Amino acid sequence: DAGVIQSPRHEVTEMGQEVTLRCKPISGHDYLFWYRQTMMRGLELLIYFNNNVPIDDSGMPEDRFSAKMPNASFSTLKIQPSEPRDSAVYFCASTGWGTGYSPLHFGNGTRLTVT
């Protein structure tokens, strides 16, 4: 199994630009999560999907952030326009069962730097 695949691994962009982060979950996993990790705030859950449907997006910081899951094997997290405070490592994770009942499998993250 290839695990959760995220791309790109690193992204450097200028303030105001659109950023799109991509994730391919493990095949057969029905739940997909987007987390953001910073030194100041630790790991924050942004949004999660079940069977491609967004279930809870209360962690999405602002309207500048949006996430989609058009099919079971692909999800995107978009930031438009990006700001320096969005600089962080963004993780995608998936699991086959409900949150809290089975372990999450994380990708290696996308390190985003907004200058």
Added chain:
Amino acid sequence: SQQGEEDPQALSIQEGENATMNCSYKTSINNLQWYRQNSGRGLVHLILIRSNEREKHSGRLRVTLDTSKKSSSLLITASRAADTASYFCATDAPREYGNKLVFGAGTILRVKS
């Protein structure tokens, strides 16, 4: 605020020694999980302990859970340099918080060879 909080924030030990990390949380839980994160990588699941369990083992890992004190500990025995990483506890938040898995701030473990 975060559901789980680890203690200590950082720990430095010699290879071969045991490492103990603690996690406290605030609400009732269904289970508690521990994860490891190596530098520049994603989190890797280590062990899951359910609320009706008190202790669980996996190789050199031993996890305890005390629901009356709302705390858990992770013990790594006979540590190795390869155990150097950050360790996080995660609790599934109650239904009123959306059944989300919430992570603590983590403990940075450094094992010196």
